[in-house]
Amino acid sequence: MPHAHDHGAEQASDRRIVLTVALNLALTVAQIVGGALAGSVALIADALHNLNDAMALVIVVVARRIGRRRADRMRTFGYRRARTVGALINLVALGVVALVLAYESILRFADPREVGGWTMIVVAGVALIVDVATVLLLAGMRKGGTDVRAAFVHNLADALASLAVMAGGAAILTLGWSWVDPALSLAIVGYVAWQVAAMLPETVRLLMESAPRDLDLERVAARLSEVSGVRDAHHLHAWMLDEDRCALEAHLVVERDAAPRLDELMREAHRRLRDEFGIHHATLEPEFPEVAAAGGHDTSLIVDGTCGPS
Numbered sequence: 001m002p003h004a005h006d007h008g009a010e011q012a013s014d015r016r017i018v019l020t021v022a023l024n025l026a027l028t029v030a031q032i033v034g035g036a037l038a039g040s041v042a043l044i045a046d047a048l049h050n051l052n053d054a055m056a057l058v059i060v061v062v063a064r065r066i067g068r069r070r071a072d073r074m075r076t077f078g079y080r081r082a083r084t085v086g087a088l089i090n091l092v093a094l095g096v097v098a099l100v101l102a103y104e105s106i107l108r109f110a111d112p113r114e115v116g117g118w119t120m121i122v123v124a125g126v127a128l129i130v131d132v133a134t135v136l137l138l139a140g141m142r143k144g145g146t147d148v149r150a151a152f153v154h155n156l157a158d159a160l161a162s163l164a165v166m167a168g169g170a171a172i173l174t175l176g177w178s179w180v181d182p183a184l185s186l187a188i189v190g191y192v193a194w195q196v197a198a199m200l201p202e203t204v205r206l207l208m209e210s211a212p213r214d215l216d217l218e219r220v221a222a223r224l225s226e227v228s229g230v231r232d233a234h235h236l237h238a239w240m241l242d243e244d245r246c247a248l249e250a251h252l253v254v255e256r257d258a259a260p261r262l263d264e265l266m267r268e269a270h271r272r273l274r275d276e277f278g279i280h281h282a283t284l285e286p287e288f289p290e291v292a293a294a295g296g297h298d299t300s301l302i303v304d305g306t307c308g309p310s
Contacts, residue, residue, distance in 0.1 A: 017061050020134050024054035027130045034123030041108060041185040043123055045101045045192075046161055050127070052094045052192075053158065059086035080242040084206050091200050098192045101185060108182035120169030120181070124162045131159035161188055202243075209239035212246050215277065223272050224250065224284075229258025229265045231289060241281070248273065249283040256288055 028051040035043030063083030071078040164187070168180040211217060217236050224233035235251040258265055266284060273279040 016137050017057050020137050021054050021057045021061070023130050023134055024050050024057070027127055028054065030126060031123055034119050038117075038119035038123070040120050040165075040181050041101065041105050043120060043165060045105075045185040045188040046124075046127065046158070046165060048094075048097050048101065050158060052090060052097075056087070056090055059083060059090065062086070077241050077247075080245075081206070084203055084242065087199070088203050088207065091196050091203060094192060095196045095200075098189045098196065102189045102193075105182040105185040105189065108185075109179065117169040117171075117173035120172070121166050124165035124169065128159055128162040128166070131162055135159060161191070206240050206243060211238040212240055215246065220248070220273070220277060221250070223276060224252060224269055227252075227265060227268050227272070229255050229261065230269070231255055235285075238279075245281065246277075246279050247281040247283075248279050249285070251285045251287055253289055254286045259288075262286060 028047045031043050031047030031050065035041070035047060060083070063080070063086065066079045066082050069079050164184055168184045171177045171180045205213075215238055217238060220238075221233040221236055224230060230252050232253040233250050234253070236248065237250070238246060238248040241247050252265075252269060254262065254265065266286065269284055270282055273282045
C-alpha cells in the first residue's frame with residue numbers, strides 16, 4: 001500500500017539522518033580535541049559549527065517523529081511546530097557561541113600563539129571526509145523538506161570550511177603566518193552569524209503567528225468577495241501553523257437571496273483558498289448584511305500586509 005511505502009521511506013530517511021548526526025558528533029569531538037592540542041581557534045569554531053549542525057539534525061529527527069502524532073485535545077493543530085521551537089533554541093545558542101569565538105579570535109590578534117599547522121591539516125582533512133560523507137547521505141533527501149535541504153547546504157559549506165582550515169594550516173607551516181588561524185576563525189564565525197541573521201527572523205515570525213510573506217490578504221478578500229452571492233469578505237486573520245501550512249479565518253457577508261445555496265457558495269470559497277492560495281485550513285463564517293452592519297465591522301482590516309485588529 002502507498003501508505004506503508006511512505007512510512008518505510010520515512011524510517012529509512014530517519015536512519016540516514018541519525019547516521020549523519022553520529023558522524024558530525026564524532027567529528028565535533030575530534031575537532032575540539034585537535035583544536036585544543038594545536039591551539040587553533042579556527043578548528044574549535046568549526047567544531048562548534050558542526051555541533052550546531054548535528055543538533056539541528058537531531059531536532060529534524062525528533063520533529064519528524066513528533067510531527068507524525070495526530071492532533072489531540074491539547075494540540076488541535078498537531079505537533080509540527082516543535083521543530084520551530086527547537087530551531088529558535090539552536091539559533092540563539094549558536095549566536096552566543098559565535099560572539100564568544102569572535103571575542104577569542106580578536107584577542108588572538110593582539111596576543112598571537114603558536115599553532116600546530118600539521119594538527120590543523122590532519123583534523124581538517126578528517127573533517128573534510130566526514131563532511132563529504134554527510135553531503136552524500138543527505139543528497140538523496142533534498143526533496144524531503146526545507147529542513148533537510150538546509151542541512152545539505154550547511155554540510156556542503158562545512159566541507160569548504162574544512163578546505164579553508166587545511167589551507168590555513170599549510171600557510172602556518174610554510175610561511176609562519178600565525179594570524180591566519182584567528183582570521184579563519186573570524187571568517188567561520190561571520191558565516192555562522194550570517195546564517196543566524198538569515199534564519200532567526202523567519203523563526204520568530206512563525207512563532208508570532210504572522211501571516212505568510214507571500215500571502216496578499218487584500219487579494220484573498222477580493223477573490224472571496226467575487227464568489228457569487230458574497231457581497232464582502234472581512235475580519236480576515238491568517239497565520240502560519242508551520243513553515244508549510246497556513247490557516248485563515250474570515251467573515252463572508254452573504255446576500256439574503258443566496259441563502260438557499262449557501263453550501264455551494266462555501267464550497268466555492270474554500271476551493272479558491274485551496275487552489276489559488278494553498279490554504280487548506282480555513283474557517284469561514286457567513287453572515288447576512290444587516291448582521292455585519294450591526295456589528296460595525298471595519299472592512300479595511302489589512303495593515304502593511306498583515307492582519308489588522310478585529
